[in-house]
Amino acid sequence: MSTARLPLGTFVGARSGDKGGNANVGLWILDPVEATAVALAHGEEASLEVSATQTALADARYSWLASLLTVDGVRVLLPEAAALEIDVFPLPNLRAVNIVIHGLLGRGVAESSRVDPQAKGLGEHLRARRVDIPGSLLDPSDPVR
Amino acid sequence: MTDPVLIANCSGFFGDRIDAAREMVEGGPIDVLTGDWLAELTMLILARQKMKHGNGFARTFMTQMEQVLGTCVDRGIKVVSNAGGLDPQGLGAALAELAVAVGVPVRIGVVSGDDLMPRVAELMAGGEHFVNMDTGETLAEVGVRPITANAYIGGEPIAAALAAGADVVITGRVTDAALVIGPAAWWHGWDFAAARRGDQAVLDALAGALVAGHVIECGAQATGGNYAFFADVPGLEQPGFPIAEVAADGSSVITKHDGTGGMVTVGTVTAQLLYEVAGPDYLNPDVTARFDTIRLEQKARDRVLVSGTVGQAPPPRLKVAMNYLGGFRNTLTIVQTGLDARPKADLALRTVAGVTLEQAEALSPSDLAAASRLDVAEMTAVLVDSALADPATPEQAQSFLRITVKDTDTAKVGKPFTQAVIEATLSSYPGFFPTTPPGAASPFGVYWPSTVARELVDVSVTLDGQPITTGPGAA
Numbered sequence: 102m103s104t105a106r107l108p109l110g111t112f113v114g115a116r117s118g119d120k121g122g123n124a125n126v127g128l129w130i131l132d133p134v135e136a137t138a139v140a141l142a143h144g145e146e147a148s149l150e151v152s153a154t155q156t157a158l159a160d161a162r163y164s165w166l167a168s169l170l171t172v173d174g175v176r177v178l179l180p181e182a183a184a185l186e187i188d189v190f191p192l193p194n195l196r197a198v199n200i201v202i203h204g205l206l207g208r209g210v211a212e213s214s215r216v217d218p219q220a221k222g223l224g225e226h227l228r229a230r231r232v233d234i235p236g237s238l239l240d241p242s243d244p245v246r
Numbered sequence: 247m248t249d250p251v252l253i254a255n256c257s258g259f260f261g262d263r264i265d266a267a268r269e270m271v272e273g274g275p276i277d278v279l280t281g282d283w284l285a286e287l288t289m290l291i292l293a294r295q296k297m298k299h300g301n302g303f304a305r306t307f308m309t310q311m312e313q314v315l316g317t318c319v320d321r322g323i324k325v326v327s328n329a330g331g332l333d334p335q336g337l338g339a340a341l342a343e344l345a346v347a348v349g350v351p352v353r354i355g356v357v358s359g360d361d362l363m364p365r366v367a368e369l370m371a372g373g374e375h376f377v378n379m380d381t382g383e384t385l386a387e388v389g390v391r392p393i394t395a396n397a398y399i400g401g402e403p404i405a406a407a408l409a410a411g412a413d414v415v416i417t418g419r420v421t422d423a424a425l426v427i428g429p430a431a432w433w434h435g436w437d438f439a440a441a442r443r444g445d446q447a448v449l450d451a452l453a454g455a456l457v458a459g460h461v462i463e464c465g466a467q468a469t470g471g472n473y474a475f476f477a478d479v480p481g482l483e484q485p486g487f488p489i490a491e492v493a494a495d496g497s498s499v500i501t502k503h504d505g506t507g508g509m510v511t512v513g514t515v516t517a518q519l520l521y522e523v524a525g526p527d528y529l530n531p532d533v534t535a536r537f538d539t540i541r542l543e544q545k546a547r548d549r550v551l552v553s554g555t556v557g558q559a560p561p562p563r564l565k566v567a568m569n570y571l572g573g574f575r576n577t578l579t580i581v582q583t584g585l586d587a588r589p590k591a592d593l594a595l596r597t598v599a600g601v602t603l604e605q606a607e608a609l610s611p612s613d614l615a616a617a618s619r620l621d622v623a624e625m626t627a628v629l630v631d632s633a634l635a636d637p638a639t640p641e642q643a644q645s646f647l648r649i650t651v652k653d654t655d656t657a658k659v660g661k662p663f664t665q666a667v668i669e670a671t672l673s674s675y676p677g678f679f680p681t682t683p684p685g686a687a688s689p690f691g692v693y694w695p696s697t698v699a700r701e702l703v704d705v706s707v708t709l710d711g712q713p714i715t716t717g718p719g720a721a
Contacts, residue, residue, distance in 0.1 A: 114474035114513060116467075118522040121286065121693045122380055127520020131475070132512040134544045139478045141547035142509035149544055190525050192538055194554075195516050201524050203380065208572070208692045214611065214626045214650045221472075228474060 103236040109169075109178070110228025112162060112238070117224035122213075124205040124220035126227060128170065129197035130162045162238050163196040169232065170198045178230045179223075181205070250491040250499070251433035253426050253458070257281030258465025260288055260304040260329070266465065266487045267310035271317050273503035276489060278429040279318060282422045282463045283307055283329040289394045289419070290569045290691040292331040301340075302332030308340060315341075318413070319350045325414040326404055326425050332394065334358045334418040338708075341414060355412030355714075357403045359705040360419040362395040362566065362698065369702060376566065376696040385568075385694070392568040392694065397703045399564070400531030401455070402438045404428025407707050410714045419567065421530050423459025430455040430492040431532075441533060444559065447495075453535035453557030454496020456528065461500055461518050461552065462488040468500060468518045469508035479514075481507025497553035499545065510548040527558070529565070531700070534558040563697040572692035573623070573654040578667045578684060580647050583677040584633065587645035590675035591629045594647055597670045603629060615651070620666065622659055624652040646681070652690070659687040 109128075117126035132138075133155035140147040176183045179202070186203040206220060207213040217223070254270040256262075260283040270279055283304035284292075296302030307329030318325055330337045338356040345352035362369065366385075370376070375384040376395075385392070396419035405428045407415045415428070431438065431452065441448040461468050468488040470479035479485070486506020491499040500515050502508060519540065526538040534557065541554040582590040592603040600619035601609075609617060611624035618625055630646040637643035649667065651659045664684030671678050707714045 110474065114517060116472065116474065116517045116521050119286075120522055120524070121695045123524075125520075125522060125524065127517075127523065129513075129516050129520065132516070132542070132544075135475075135478075135511055135513045138511035138513070138544045138547075139509065142478075142511065143480050149546075188524070192520075192526065194538055194540060195519060195542065197516060197520055199520055199523060199525075214575070214577075214624075214652070216628070216630075216648065224474065 104233040105236060105239065106231050107234050108228060109230050109232050110225075111234060112240075113166060113228060115224030115228050117220045117222070119206055119219045122204050122206045122208045124202045124223055125199060126220070126224045127197055127199045128166065128224070128227065129195060130159050130166060132196070133159045158238070158240070159196060163193065165235065165238055167191050167198055170200065175200055175202075178227060247494050248434050250493045251278060251430055252276045252489055252491050253278040253280055253429055253462070254489045255281050255462040255465055255487050256310065257283055257307070258463065258467060259283065259285050260306050262306075262465050264306060264309055268313045269506065270487055270489075270503070271314045271323060273486070273506060276323060277433070278324045278326060279314070280326045280425045280429065281465070282425065283327065284331055284419060286567060286693055289332065289396060289567060293394045293569065296332055301336050303334070303337035303340070304329035304331050307337070308344070311341060311344060315344060315352065316348045316350050319352055324408060324412075324429060326429055327415070328417045328420050328422075328425060330356070330358070330416045330418045332361060332418065334416050338416045341416065353411050353413045353710055355407030355410065355415040356708045357399065357407060357415065357417040357420065357705065359703060360396045360399050360417075362397055362703070363392070366392060366395050369698065372702070374698055374702065376568065376694070376698070379695045379697070385696075390570040390692075390694075392570045393691070395566060395568045397564045397566050397698055398531065399703070399705055400424045400560070401427030401431055402532055403705050403707045405432040405438070406714055407709060408432035410707075410709045412709055422463035423456045423530055424532070426459030426462065426490060426492065427452060427455045427530065427532055430458070430496075433492075434494045438532065441557075446557070449533055449557030449559070450555065451494070451496030451557070452533035453555045454498060454552070455492050456530050456533055456535045457519070457537075457540055457552055457555050458490035458492050458498035458500070460528065461515055462490050464518060464521060466508060467521060468514060469502050469510055470514050471508065473514055473517055475513060479509050483507060496555065497551065500550045500552060501548050510550055512542045512544050512550055515542055515550045515552065529561050531560055531564055533560050562700060564700050564703055566696040566698050568694035568696060569691040570694060572690050573652055574656040574659050574687040575650060575652040575690050576659040576663050576685065576687045577648060577650040578664060579649070579681045580667065581677070581679055581681060582633070582645040582647065582675065583640070583643045584637065587631050587633050588629065591645070591647040593675050594670060594678065595627055595649075597674050598649065598666045599625065599627075603627070611652070620651060620663060622651040622653045622663065626650045656687045656689075
C-alpha cells in the first residue's frame with residue numbers, strides 16, 4: 102500500500118492544555134459534514150447530507166489515528182514525553198483520541214520553566230510532526246485535506 | 247416541557263475581551279449571561295491582588311457589569327459569574343453599589359464556602375490529608391503552607407440562589423461548567439435530590455448541561471478561536487462568543503449571535519470538548535458525564551446539537567485547588583547571531599555557570615544547578631536553534647539561549663545570577679547580547695490539586711445578604 106510522508110495535521114485537528122502539571126492533547130478527525138458546515142458559515146448554500154463514502158473515509162482515518170496514537174506511538178512523536186507516564190483515551194463517538202502526559206509541565210503553569218508552560222502549542226506541535234499516511238486516506242480531490 | 251434556556255458566555259478567562267458582555271446582551275435574545283473569570287493561575291494572581299489591594303475578585307467583570315447591568319435587569323437576563331474569586335462577598339457588595347449608581351433594583355445572590363484557607367488546619371486535624379492527586383504526597387509530608395485553598399463547588403447552590411429570586415449570582419471557586427448547570431437546573435426545575443437518589447433522567451439532564459457548560463466555558467474557543475483549522479473560520483479577527491440553548495432533557499444546541507465573527511461547527515465543538523479533559527468520566531460535584539456517549543450533529547449554519555450524554559453519580563469527594571509560594575525565579579535570554587549557534591551557546595553557559603550545553607540538555611534542573619557555579623536550587627538552559635542558513639535578515643540569523651534559575655531565596659536568583667550573565671557581554675562569543683535588561687526575581691506559585699470530603703465543605707448561599715437554606719449535600 103502506498104503511503105505519503107505528510108504532517109499529522111493534514112486531516113487531524115488538535116487542541117491542548119494544562120491541568121496542573123499534566124498536559125492533555127485531544128486529536129480528532131474532521132467530520133464528513135465539516136466542509137458543508139464551513140461553507141454555510143461563509144454564507145454559501147450547501148446541503149448537510151453526508152454520503153456513505155465520506156463517512157467511510159472518516160471512519161478509516163479514525164481507525165488509522167487510533168492505531169498510530171498508542172502510548173508508544175506518542176513517545177515516538179513527542180520525545181520530550183518519552184520518560185513520562187502517558188494515558189491514551191479513545192473517544193470513537195467523536196472520532197477523537199485524548200492523550201494525557203503526566204508531569205510534562207512540572208508542578209503547574211506558575212512553576213514551570215517551559216517557554217510554553219500551559220501546553221498551548223502542544224497540539225500544533227503534534228500536528229506538525231510528519232507521519233506515513235496511507236494513500237487511501239487522502240482525499241483524491243483535495244490531497245491536503 | 248419547558249423551553250430551552252439560552253445561556254450565553256461572555257468570558258473565558260479574566261483577561262478576555264471586555265466588549266463580549268455587551269455584545270452578548272445586545273446582539274440577540276439570551277436568558278442568562280455567564281462566563282468564567284477563574285483559572286488555576288488566576289487564584290494565585292487574585293491572592294496577590296488581595297494582599298496588595300484588599301479585594302480578591304476579578305475586576306474585569308465589574309467593568310463589564312458597568313456596561314450591561316442595567317440592560318440585563320430591564321430585560322430579565324440573569325447574570326451568573328464566578329468572578330468573586332477569593333472574595334465573592336466583596337464583589338457582591340461592589341455590585342450592590344453599582345446597582346445603586348445605575349439606579350436599578352438588583353437582587354444579588356452570593357455563593358461562598360469554597361474558600362478553605364481559614365479551615366485548612368482544622369480540616370487536617372480532623373483527618374483530611376489533602377493528598378496531591380498527581381504525586382500522592384500529603385500536604386504535611388511536604389510541609390508547605392498554601393496561600394489559596396478552594397473546593398470546587400457545583401451548580402446546585404447557584405440554582406438555589408436563582409430559585410430564591412436572585413438577578414445576579416456571584417460565586418467563588420465553582421467548577422466552570424457549574425455556571426451553566428446551575429441556571430439550566432433552575433430554569434427546567436431539575437431535582438438534584440432525585441439525581442442523588444439515582445434518577446437516570448435527571449442525571450442525564452445534568453450531564454448534558456455539564457457538557458454544554460464545558461463547551462462554552464472558554465468563550466471563543468467554541469466558535470473558532472484557538473482552532474486547528476483556523477483558515478476555515480470566517481471573521482476570526484473578532485469571533486463572537488458562544489451560546490448554549492439547553493433543553494429540558496439536557497441536550498443543547500451550541501450557537502452564537504448572528505452577524506458575529508467565527509463559526510460553530512462539529513469541528514469547533516469537538517475541539518473544545520477535548521480541551522483540558524482526561525478520561526471518558528468527566529467529574530463535577532452534581533454529576534459525572536460520560537464523554538464517550540456524546541453525539542454531535544450539525545443542524546444548520548452555526549448550530550450544533552449536543553445530545554446523548556449519559557450521566558452517572560458524582561464523585562463522593564470534591565476537588566480542591568491549592569497554591570503555595572514555591573520560591574523565586576529569574577530568566578535571561580541571550581542571542582546568538584549567525585554561524586555556530588550551538589558552540590556559542592555552549593561557551594556562554596560555560597562562562598556564566600560552569601556547565602556545558604550538553605549537561606544542560608541531560609541533567610534535571612536540580613542536578614544542573616548543583617553542577618553549576620551558580621548558588622541556586624534549580625537551573626534550566628534551553629537553546630532555541632532557530633537561525634536559517636544564509637540569513638537575509640537579522641531575524642533569520644538569530645538563535646536564543648534561555649537560562650532560568652529558581653530558589654527559595656529571592657536574593658540568590660537576583661543580582662548574583664543576572665550579573666554572571668551580563669559580565670560575559672564583552673568577553674564571550676561574538677555578538678553576545680540579552681533580549682531584555684537584567685531584572686529582579688519574581689515569585690512563583692506551585693499548584694497542589696487535591697480533594698476534600700463533600701460534607702466538610704460548608705456551602706453558604708445568601709440573597710441580598712440574607713442566608714438561604716439549601717438541600718443537604720448541596721455543594
